[in-house]
Amino acid sequence: xxxxxxxxxxxxxxxxxxxxxxxxxxxxxxxxxxxxxxxxxxxxxxxxxxxxxxxxxxxxxxxxxxxxxxxxxxxxxxxxxxxxxxxxxxxxxxxxxxxxxxxxxxxxxxxxxxxxxxxxxxxxxxxxxxxxxxxxxxxxxxxxxxxxxxxxxxxxxxxxxxxxxxxxxxxxxxxxxxxxxxxxxxxxxxxxxxxxxxxxxxxxxxxxxxxxxxxxxxxxxxxxxxxxxxxxxxxxxxxxxxxx
Amino acid sequence: xxxxxxxxxxxxxxxxxxxxxxxxxxxxxxxxxxxxxxxxxxxxxxxxxxxxxxxxxxxxxxxxxxxxxxxxxxxxxxxxxxxxxxxxxxxxxxxxxxxxxxxxxxxxxxxxxxxxxxxxxxxxxxxxxxxxxxxxxxxxxxxxxxxxxxxxxxxxxxxxxxxxxxxxxxxxxxxxxxxxxxxxxxxxxxxxxxxxxxxxxxxxxxxxxxxxxxxxxxxxxxxxxxxxxxxxxxxxxxxxxxxxxxxxxxxxxxxxxxxxxxxxxxxxxxxxxxxxxxxxxxxxxxxxxxxxxxxxxxxxxxxxxxxxxxxxxxxxxxxxxxxxxxxxxxxxxxxxxxxxxxxxxxxxxxxxxxxxxxxxxxxxxxxxxxxxxxxxxxxxxxxxxxxxxxxxxxxxxxxxxxxxx
Numbered sequence: 001x002x003x004x005x006x007x008x009x010x011x012x013x014x015x016x017x018x019x020x021x022x023x024x025x026x027x028x029x030x031x032x033x034x035x036x037x038x039x040x041x042x043x044x045x046x047x048x049x050x051x052x053x054x055x056x057x058x059x060x061x062x063x064x065x066x067x068x069x070x071x072x073x074x075x076x077x078x079x080x081x082x083x084x085x086x087x088x089x090x091x092x093x094x095x096x097x098x099x100x101x102x103x104x105x106x107x108x109x110x111x112x113x114x115x116x117x118x119x120x121x122x123x124x125x126x127x128x129x130x131x132x133x134x135x136x137x138x139x140x141x142x143x144x145x146x147x148x149x150x151x152x153x154x155x156x157x158x159x160x161x162x163x164x165x166x167x168x169x170x171x172x173x174x175x176x177x178x179x180x181x182x183x184x185x186x187x188x189x190x191x192x193x194x195x196x197x198x199x200x201x202x203x204x205x206x207x208x209x210x211x212x213x214x215x216x217x218x219x220x221x222x223x224x225x226x227x228x229x230x231x232x233x234x235x236x237x238x239x240x241x242x243x244x
Numbered sequence: 245x246x247x248x249x250x251x252x253x254x255x256x257x258x259x260x261x262x263x264x265x266x267x268x269x270x271x272x273x274x275x276x277x278x279x280x281x282x283x284x285x286x287x288x289x290x291x292x293x294x295x296x297x298x299x300x301x302x303x304x305x306x307x308x309x310x311x312x313x314x315x316x317x318x319x320x321x322x323x324x325x326x327x328x329x330x331x332x333x334x335x336x337x338x339x340x341x342x343x344x345x346x347x348x349x350x351x352x353x354x355x356x357x358x359x360x361x362x363x364x365x366x367x368x369x370x371x372x373x374x375x376x377x378x379x380x381x382x383x384x385x386x387x388x389x390x391x392x393x394x395x396x397x398x399x400x401x402x403x404x405x406x407x408x409x410x411x412x413x414x415x416x417x418x419x420x421x422x423x424x425x426x427x428x429x430x431x432x433x434x435x436x437x438x439x440x441x442x443x444x445x446x447x448x449x450x451x452x453x454x455x456x457x458x459x460x461x462x463x464x465x466x467x468x469x470x471x472x473x474x475x476x477x478x479x480x481x482x483x484x485x486x487x488x489x490x491x492x493x494x495x496x497x498x499x500x501x502x503x504x505x506x507x508x509x510x511x512x513x514x515x516x517x518x519x520x521x522x523x524x525x526x527x528x529x530x531x532x533x534x535x536x537x538x539x540x541x542x543x544x545x546x547x548x549x550x551x552x553x554x555x556x557x558x559x560x561x562x563x564x565x566x567x568x569x570x571x572x573x574x575x576x577x578x579x580x581x582x583x584x585x586x587x588x589x590x591x592x593x594x595x596x597x598x599x600x601x602x603x604x605x606x607x608x609x610x611x612x613x614x615x616x617x618x619x620x621x622x623x624x625x626x627x628x629x630x631x632x633x634x635x636x637x638x639x640x641x642x643x644x645x646x647x648x649x
Contacts, residue, residue: 047314049415075418089410091420096408098347103354107343111416210310 020131020143023162028062028126030167030196033225035060040220044112047213053110062124064234068242075110077243080119083234087120090239097239106154113183113204113216117154128153139165155182166190166197181207194225245551249558259531260563263524263626268567270520271622274513275575275615281509282609283583285502289468292498293491294370295431296440298337298462299471301494302327302478305485307459308494313414316340316457317486323461326481327488332466332474337364338458340445344411344419346391348399355395357409358459359445359452368464371429371442378403378427385444389423392437393430401425414454421451463488517625525629532556532633539637540645553634557627564626572619579610 039056054071067080077092087100105117125131129145136142145158156177161170172185183206187199202218232238253260293299301308302323307315317323320338327336340359345352362381366372371390372380381390389407391399401407405425413419423443430437449455465474471490478488492499532539539552586607 044416046416051416069418072417078418091408091410091418093420094408094422096347096420096422098345098352098408098410100345101352101354104345104352107345107354108412110418111412210306210312210314213314 019136020133020141021126023133023141023143023164023167024129024131024145024160025126026167027162027169031198032059032062033194033196035226035229037222037224037227037229038220039222040218042110042112043217043219044110045213045215045217046211051111058229058233060229060231060234062127065119066233066238066242067119069110079239079243081234081236081239082119083236085120087116088236088239090243092243095240097236113206113211113214115154124151124153125158127151129158134159136164139163140170163190168197168199183207191220193223194227196223196225198223245554246558249555249562252555253559253562256531259527262527263563264567266520266524267564267622267626268571270517271568271571271619272575274517274618274622275572276578276608277509277513278614278618279575279579279582279608279610280606281506282611282614283586283607285506286468286609287586287605287607288502289491289498291370292433292495293468294368295374295433296369296371296436297491297495298368299465299468299491300463300475300478300488301460302463302482302486302488303460305487308489313412313416315485316414316454317460318457320456320458320461323482323486327461327463327478330474330477330481332470333463333478334466335364335367335464337361337368337462338445339460339462340448340452340454340457341459342411342452344409346395346399346441347408347410348401348405351398351400353395353398354439355391355441356439357411357441357443359448359454360442361445365462368462370431374429374431376428376430378425380427381442381444383444383446385426386447387421387423387443388426389441389443390427390429391425391441392439393428394434394438395441396425396428398438403428409451413452414457417453419451419453517621521625521629524626525632528560528630529633529636532637536637536640536645540640540642543642543645549638552637556630556634556637560626560630564623568619568623568626571622572615575618576610576612576615579608579615582608583610 036059037056038059039054041052041054043050043052051072053069053075055067055069057065057067059065063082063084065080065082069075069078079090081088081090087105088097089100090097100116105120106115108114109116109119125145128148128151130148132144132146134142134144141162141164143160143162145155145160147153147155147157155174156179157175158172159175160172162168163170168190169185169187171187174182174185176182183204186203186205188201188203190197190199192198198220200220202220204216206212206214233242302317304315304317307317317338324336324338327333338361342357342359344355344357346355346357347353360371360381362372362383362385366380376393378390381388391407396402399407403425407423407425409419409421409423411419445458449457463474463478465471471492475488475490482488542552543549586605588605
C-alpha cells in the first residue's frame with residue numbers, strides 16, 4: 001500500500017506541475033492577448049509625497065510594448081519602448097532617446113515601486129520560471145515560480161495566488177535570492193474587456209522596512225484586446241513620433 | 245651601592261655595550277616604527293577624508309540606514325548656521341546625492357550625481373585638486389558637469405560634450421537635464437572615479453526640487469583629534485532625528501582595516517622585542533653567573549643577600565635608563581621633524597598623480613604619549629630580563645658561590 005502511494009505521488013507530480021504551467025500560460029494569455037491597448041492611472045505614495053500619473057500603453061505579443069505618459073505636464077510626452085528584452089526611453093525636454101543600461105534595470109520606474117526590469121520582464125513568467133502547484137483549493141490555487149537555471153531574472157522566487165477559472169492573479173509575493181520577501185503585488189476589481197478578465201486595481205507594497213510608507217497603485221481605466229496595434233509603435237522612431 | 249654598580253658596569257664593558265646598545269637601538273626602532281605606522285594610517289585617513297568624505301556628517305538619522313529621498317535633511321540653512329557657529333568647525337557644505345542615469349551620445353551608465361557647493365567644498369575636500377582636465381565647478385554654473393575620469397571613459401565623453409541626466413526629483417517626479425562636461429577629475433579611488441559626477445547644487449536644487457534640502461551637511465574641523473568632541477557638541481544642539489556622525493562611524497570599514505594593520509604591525513614588533521629581551525637576559529645571566537665568586541666574597545664580607553639583589557637592579561637601571569632616555573629624545577626629535585617635513589619621494593609627484601594618488605609623502609606621527617609608552621615598554625623588558633638571573637643568584641649560599649666555577 002505504501003509503495004502504491006509513493007508510485008501515485010511520483011506519477012501525479014508531473015501532472016500537478018503541468019497544471020501550474022498551464023495556469024501561468026492561461027494568465028499570461030489573458031493579460032496579453034495577441035495585442036492590447038490600455039489606459040491607466042498610476043498613483044505613487046511615499047512618506048513625503050503623493051503623485052498621480054496617467055499613462056497609455058500598446059503591446060504586441062510578449063516582446064513588444066510602447067508606453068506614453070499623458071499626465072502630469074512635467075512628464076507629459078515621455079515615451080518608453082520595449083523591444084525584446086531591451087528598453088528605450090525618449091524625454092522630450094532634452095530631446096534624447098536613451099537606452100536603459102543593465103545597471104539601471106533595478107532602479108525605480110518613474111519614481112514608482114516598479115522597476116525598469118518589471119517593464120522588460122513583464123511577460124516572461126512562462127519563459128523564465130518553472131511553476132509548481134503549492135495548493136489547489138476549489139477555484140483558487142497557489143503557485144510557486146522558481147527561476148529556470150539559465151534565466152536572467154532578479155527574483156529568487158514568486159508565490160502567486162490565482163483565481164483559476166478567471167485566469168487572474170489575486171496576489172503575488174516576490175522574494176529575493178535569500179528567500180526574503182521584497183514586495184507584494186495585489187490585484188483587485190476584475191472586469192472583462194473584449195473577453196479578457198483583467199484586474200483593474202494593482203497595488204504594490206514594498207516589504208522593505210525603509211519603504212514601509214511606500215505604495216504604488218495602478219487603476220486601469222480602459223483596455224482593448226486584439227483590436228490591432230500599428231506596427232509603427234514598435235520602432236525607435238516611434239519614441240519621438242508618438243511623444244506628442 | 246650605586247657607586248659599586250657604576251664601577252661594575254664600567255668594568256664589564258662587553259655586557260655594558262651590548263645591553264646599552266640594544267636598549268638604545270630597540271627603543272629608537274620601536275618609536276620610529278610606531279611613528280611611521282601611525283603616520284601612514286593618519287595619512288591614509290586624511291587622504292580618504294579629504295578626497296570626498298568629511299570628518300563629520302549631519303543628516304537625518306534614518307538617511308544613513310535607509311537612504312532615498314524620504315529622509316533628506318530639511319532646513320539646511322538653519323542647520324548650517326548651527327554647525328558653523330560650533331567651535332573648531334572650519335567648513336560646512338551641503339550635498340544632495342542622487343543615483344541617476346547619465347547618457348552620452350553613444351553610451352549610458354548609472355552614476356551617483358551629487359549637487360555640491362563648489363566654494364564650500366574646496367574647504368573640506370580635494371575634489372578641485374583632483375582635476376585632470378578642464379575646470380572645477382563654479383557657484384554660478386548651471387548645466388556644468390564635473391565627472392570622474394573612468395565614468396567619462398564609460399560614457400565616451402570628453403570636455404565640452406553633452407551628457408543627458410535622467411532621474412527622479414525629490415518629490416518623485418521625473419527629472420531630466422542636459423549637462424555640458426566642464427571638468428574631469430581623477431582621485432585614484434577607482435570606484436569613486438567610475439561612478440561619481442558633480443554639479444552646482446544651487447542650480448541642481450531647481451532640477452531636483454530640493455531647495456533648502458540636502459542628503460547631509462559635510463563638516464570639516466580644524467584638528468581631526470577633536471572630531472569626537474565636535475560631534476558631541478553638534479549633537480547637543482541638534483534635535484532628533486537630526487544627528488552628527490563622525491568619520492569613525494561613517495568609515496567603519498576603513499577604521500577596522502587600520503586596526504587590523506596596526507595589530508599585525510605590533511605582532512611583528514612584538515616578535516622583535518621578544519628576541520631582544522632574550523638577548524639582554526642571556527647577556528645579563530652570563531655576566532652574573534661569571535661573577536658568582538665575587539658575590540660569594542661580598543656575602544662573606546657581610547653584604548646581605550638583599551643588597552646583592554639591589555646591586556644587580558641598580559646595574560640594570562644604569563645600563564638601560566640612559567640609552568632609553570637618549571633614544572626617546574632622539575626618536576621624539578626624528579618623529580617630530582618628519583611629521584612637520586614628511587619624507588617626499590622625489591620626482592614621483594607627477595607619476596603618482598597619473599595614477600590618481602593624492603599624496604606622495606610619507607609622514608610620521610609624533611605623539612608624546614605614544615613615544616613614552618614605547619620607551620617604557622623597552623624599559624620594562626630590561627627589568628624583566630634580570631628576574632631569572634636574580635633568582636639564579638639567590639639559590640647559592642656564600643660558600644657555594646665562592647666555590648662556583
